[in-house]
Amino acid sequence: ETGVTQSPTHLIKTRGQQVTLRCSSQSGHNTVSWYQQALGQGPQFIFQYYREEENGRGNFPPRFSGLQFPNYSSELNVNALELDDSALYLCASSPRTGALGETQYFGPGTRLLVL
């Protein structure tokens, strides 16, 4: 069984650019959540996708957007990058509806550096 995978592993961008991060969910999982983990902090919830629809969103501006594809893989897009967007971006998948209490399985993350 393949776990959650993310690409790329590392990325360097400059302020104002746009970035796309990718996530493949664990086999059999139809729900994907994205988190931002700044240095020295715990992860913060960005949003969740269930069956290609956004199913919940944290306190992040609209320049953070996402997609989920029919195979349940997902993308996180960030426009107009700011220095504070530098962080580890984690993707997590879960097997059903992303209901409360359901275990989320995390990928290794993409480390983004904005200069």
Add this chain to the structure above:
Amino acid sequence: AQSVTQLGSHVSVSEGALVLLRCNYSSSVPPYLFWYVQYPNQGLQLLLKYTSAATLVKGINGFEAEFKKSETSFHLTKPSAHMSDAAEYFCAVSFPGGSQGNLIFGKGTKLSVKP
């Protein structure tokens, strides 16, 4: 507002000693509670979770945690630390009425194990 507090950003123990990592939450309704571990340059791995069944929860690698409603706590313990336990540990909660899939994480506790 719901929140999670992890007391102690850094805990150091000797190999073979008791590990105690503290987590307190703030909520007016019973939450679901999780402990995750993060090894360097990796994603998060679930250690254990509480979803309103038994208050003492056993997880992987010899860890366990006890939900104490009166103290709003969910401390993580392991009787005997091993060198391989050195990592960062995150307590997380999700709340009924919260955004679907929204795990709220504490800031983490870095565990060091001395030989």
